Amino acid sequence: MKNLNILKLLIFLFIFIITVFFIIFIFLVPDIKRLKIAKINHDKTYNNYIYIDNNLKLKIKELKNLKYKNLKITRAFDSNFNEPDFMKFSKNFFHDANLIKEKKKNYKQDFTEYYFKTVSKISNPAIFYKFLNALNHYDNIIQADFPIEMKAVGDDINTTFRLKVYTLKDKKIKMK
Amino acid sequence: MKYSFTKPKEKELIDAVTKMWIGFIVFVVLFLLAFDFLIKFKIHSIDSSANEFAQKTEVAKKQIKKLQKNLIFLNKQRSVAENIFASNTILKDSIKNLFDLVPNQITLKKVIMKKKSLTIYGVTPSKDTFNFLLGSPLKSIFQSSNTIFYLDSDGWYRFVSINKIINDEDKL
DSSP: OHHHHHHHHHHHHHHHHHHHHHHIIIIIHHHHHHHHHHHHHHHHHHHHHHHHHHHHHHHHHHHHHHHHHTHHHHHHHHSOEEHHHHHHHHTTTOEEEEEEEEEEEEETTTEEEEEEEEEEEESSHHHHHHHHHHHTTSSSEEEEEEEEEEEEETTEEEEEEEEEEEEETTOOEEOO | OOSOSSOOOOOOSSOHHHHHHHHHHHHHHHHHHHHHHHHHHHHHHHHHHHHHHHHHHHHHHHHHHHHHHHHHHHHHHHHHHHHHHHHHHHHHHHHHHHHHHSOTTOEEEEEEEOSSEEEEEEEESOHHHHIIIIIHHHHHHOSEEEEEEEEOTTSOEEEEEEEEOOOHHHHO
16 A cells, blocks of 8 residues: 555656646746847837937927027028018118019029019118128028129119029919 | 445545645646746737837837938028028128229229129229229239220220139139
8 A cells, every 4th residue: 555655656746747847848948038038129129219219309309409590591481482572671772673583493402593683773882781781681581693783873873683582492482 | 135244435536645646736737837828928018018119119210210301401491591691791791892992083883793703884083093093902803804994085084894703614
């Protein structure tokens, strides 16, 4: 009876050890390895996300700052050029001003450049300097350019010069 | 009719020790399988979280790309505008400098300014007055400077001064 019990004990012990080893080596060990790999992969992905997210936050901040600094310029490019408004503005400097549309060109891919010939009268050259100063603060981006012709006629100076109006590609201009 | 004086004992099919062993083994197996299930669940949860972060990363990358484009465009706008503002200021200074050059004795009638040339029409009391007071500074600015004088009925000289900037590229 005693011998039989020891044999039974050994058999069960053997079955127990085999079963436990089977479960450990077939299921647990590979799954623990997978868990470790998954954790490493997760940490890598998380760190990468944190890095990219920080970059994104920096870019958002950078863009916000740049938009704030460029507010006037962005609005100026974004506004449609309005001839009557410009004529009203030019009356502060010239009398008998006329704007003649010449041509339209693409400029640096994203912009359109409108050429105008401006014929006007000024009483002295200093007014033209004031006009050029004021041009940099106008609602649109406008460049005064060559050829410039100034001819003394009586007390006035007949002034002819080129103006280039820059707008975004899809923007239009409003003429009289 | 009885053949034995002892009563037969009830014998169990599986004895108590065997039952205990089987119970113990089943318990350990179930415990290990439950532990493995937990590990599998944890792996699944970690993988899901990693996937979520990977997706968020992709979205953030796309956003960065978009923002970068906006940044480039804003910088381009700024650069174009600043060049135009600078050009207007330079133009103003150039015209101002030209008129500041003209002495009181000389009267300008007409000025034509082009990108690389300046033509001045005017009246001067004498050729020397023009040459000393206006001709010399013009010659120092422009590579080519030629002036033609016409004697007027009042004894003054009408002049046409043609001044040009000649780049080295143009000479070739």
